[in-house]
Amino acid sequence: MPPPTPLAGYTSYKGLPPLAGLCTVEEAARPGLSVEECVRRLKRFHYCFKRLHQILTARITAEPIYELKTGFAHHAYLCAEHVTALRTRIGEMREPPLGLEDVPHPALEAYFEEIQGNWNTEELVLGAYLHAMSVLDTAIAKYMAETNPLTDAPTCRVLRFARLELSDMKKFGEHAFGCLVDDEVTAVSRWLNACLTVAGGLDGTAPESGTVPDRFYSKKPYVYDPIPQRDERFSDPWNQGVNAESFLYNPAYPARAKALMMLYKRLREIDVPEMMASIITQTPGKPWGYYRDMTRQLWDEARHAMMGEVGFVALGVDWTKVKITLNWSHRLNTECTPLERHGVLYFIEQGLMPKTGKRYEFETGQASELPLIATLQDFDWADEVLHSQIGRVWYVPQFGSLKESLDYGDAAWSKVLSNWATVKEQGLTKHENWWPAVYLMACAAEGATPDAQVMAFDETYEGKRADLQRIAGE
Numbered sequence: 290m291p292p293p294t295p296l297a298g299y300t301s302y303k304g305l306p307p308l309a310g311l312c313t314v315e316e317a318a319r320p321g322l323s324v325e326e327c328v329r330r331l332k333r334f335h336y337c338f339k340r341l342h343q344i345l346t347a348r349i350t351a352e353p354i355y356e357l358k359t360g361f362a363h364h365a366y367l368c369a370e371h372v373t374a375l376r377t378r379i380g381e382m383r384e385p386p387l388g389l390e391d392v393p394h395p396a397l398e399a400y401f402e403e404i405q406g407n408w409n410t411e412e413l414v415l416g417a418y419l420h421a422m423s424v425l426d427t428a429i430a431k432y433m434a435e436t437n438p439l440t441d442a443p444t445c446r447v448l449r450f451a452r453l454e455l456s457d458m459k460k461f462g463e464h465a466f467g468c469l470v471d472d473e474v475t476a477v478s479r480w481l482n483a484c485l486t487v488a489g490g491l492d493g494t495a496p497e498s499g500t501v502p503d504r505f506y507s508k509k510p511y512v513y514d515p516i517p518q519r520d521e522r523f524s525d526p527w528n529q530g531v532n533a534e535s536f537l538y539n540p541a542y543p544a545r546a547k548a549l550m551m552l553y554k555r556l557r558e559i560d561v562p563e564m565m566a567s568i569i570t571q572t573p574g575k576p577w578g579y580y581r582d583m584t585r586q587l588w589d590e591a592r593h594a595m596m597g598e599v600g601f602v603a604l605g606v607d608w609t610k611v612k613i614t615l616n617w618s619h620r621l622n623t624e625c626t627p628l629e630r631h632g633v634l635y636f637i638e639q640g641l642m643p644k645t646g647k648r649y650e651f652e653t654g655q656a657s658e659l660p661l662i663a664t665l666q667d668f669d670w671a672d673e674v675l676h677s678q679i680g681r682v683w684y685v686p687q688f689g690s691l692k693e694s695l696d697y698g699d700a701a702w703s704k705v706l707s708n709w710a711t712v713k714e715q716g717l718t719k720h721e722n723w724w725p726a727v728y729l730m731a732c733a734a735e736g737a738t739p740d741a742q743v744m745a746f747d748e749t750y751e752g753k754r755a756d757l758q759r760i761a762g763e
């Protein structure tokens with residue numbers, strides 16, 4: 290029998306939880322990692338989350354499948370939040386200069402470049418979710434087992450949250466992967482594993498051995514694809530045949546039908562993440578707070594689209610019969626600079642703030658007597674107020690005054706909004722009026738008699754911008 294340790298006889302007062310509930314005295318009495326080693330590993334975790342954020346963001350635009358597009362928007366945002374938390378924590382650990390923009394190991398750089406280079410969706414899901422997130426989670430678990438839970442409690446807290454969301458993301462990835470492929474893509478896995486061996490494991494705690502295998506997908510540097518893609522449920526993507534704002538702001542129409550039109554406006558917002566992903570990806574060198582805030586906004590816009598989806602489903606409408614255009618994101622991404630795109634976004638969002646904007650949409654939602662629509666518009670409004678603040682922090686200060694910043698966005702927008710006739714002439718769309726069919730579907734689901742005036746609505750975006758201002762020169 291070994292002699293009892295001094296710890297064995299130690300008890301807290303009246304058996305109360307010791308050490309503020311962090312851990313047992315035994316656990317806290319084991320020495321842990323040094324501050325230097327903690328920082329070294331945390332920088333690797335930070336790098337992983339940062340690269341995952343960049344990879345998922347850059348993929349949003351050209352990913353055709355809506356469920357993945359919105360999933361990438363969500364997970365890019367979660368990764369951005371963990372980057373922020375890790376940067377803050379590393380900054381608390383006796384570590385200036387932080388060196389947070391450095392690559393911790395060239396093999397890790399290769400690892401993520403290879404994942405980003407995958408043009409095939411299945412392989413991207415495999416690399417980012419099944420591989421990278423999984424090894425990152427394992428490395429974080431190892432860190433938490435080895436660090437001292439009392440001395441390093443602030444890091445453990447940050448990492449606990451990270452593991453929670455990594456677990457959600459991994460589940461999403463595994464589920465998605467299972468839906469996408471029949472055979473496992475093992476070559477990618479083998480390549481990534483070999484790369485990690487060179488890096489001494491993701492956290493650098495294993496011996497480094499070998500050399501980075503020949504690049505497979507990342508032989509050439511990654512090039513961002515700015516062309517938005519949609520899956521086959523989004524038919525007629527150039528259709529601008531139903532002017533939602535014209536209907537919404539016309540007092541002659543009933544709130545119930547306007548609720549339906551607002552759901553169209555929400556779902557159509559899927560073009561905002563497609564466009565914002567291009568701004569984030571093509572605007573290097575900003576402080577990290579820029580990427581975090583812009584990614585939050587991107588994720589909100591993806592949620593707004595999903596609110597539209599959910600609303601249509603709840604009202605018994607097959608949303609694939611609604612024509613969701615990609616004209617806006619396509620043209621901004623291909624004809625404007627990233628700053629011009631940001632200007633357009635800010636200009637539009639400022640236009641949503643007055644009484645006729647988001648408040649009106651919320652009140653219309655209430656007037657529709659459909660509680661779900663009121664909830665969706667209530668949060669949509671709150672999110673837009675936040676976006677306006679984000680614009681004031683990151684967009685407006687690049688100009689001499691608020692007016693200059695708005696004029697810049699206004700001008701950029703006018704530049705890209707006059708192709709109604711062009712896309713028709715090119716045979717890309719007939720601008721079919723899909724509204725009566727969708728309205729009829731909602732009436733049928735509700736058992737309501739269609740309103741003849743609502744059925745007859747037939748105004749397009751010809752010659753109009755979405756804020757009802759005439760296009761310059763018309």
Ligand SMILES: [Fe+2]
Binds near residue numbers: 558590673
């Ligand atoms: Fe939005």
Ligand SMILES: [Fe+2]
Binds near residue numbers: 586590638672
């Ligand atoms: Fe917004």
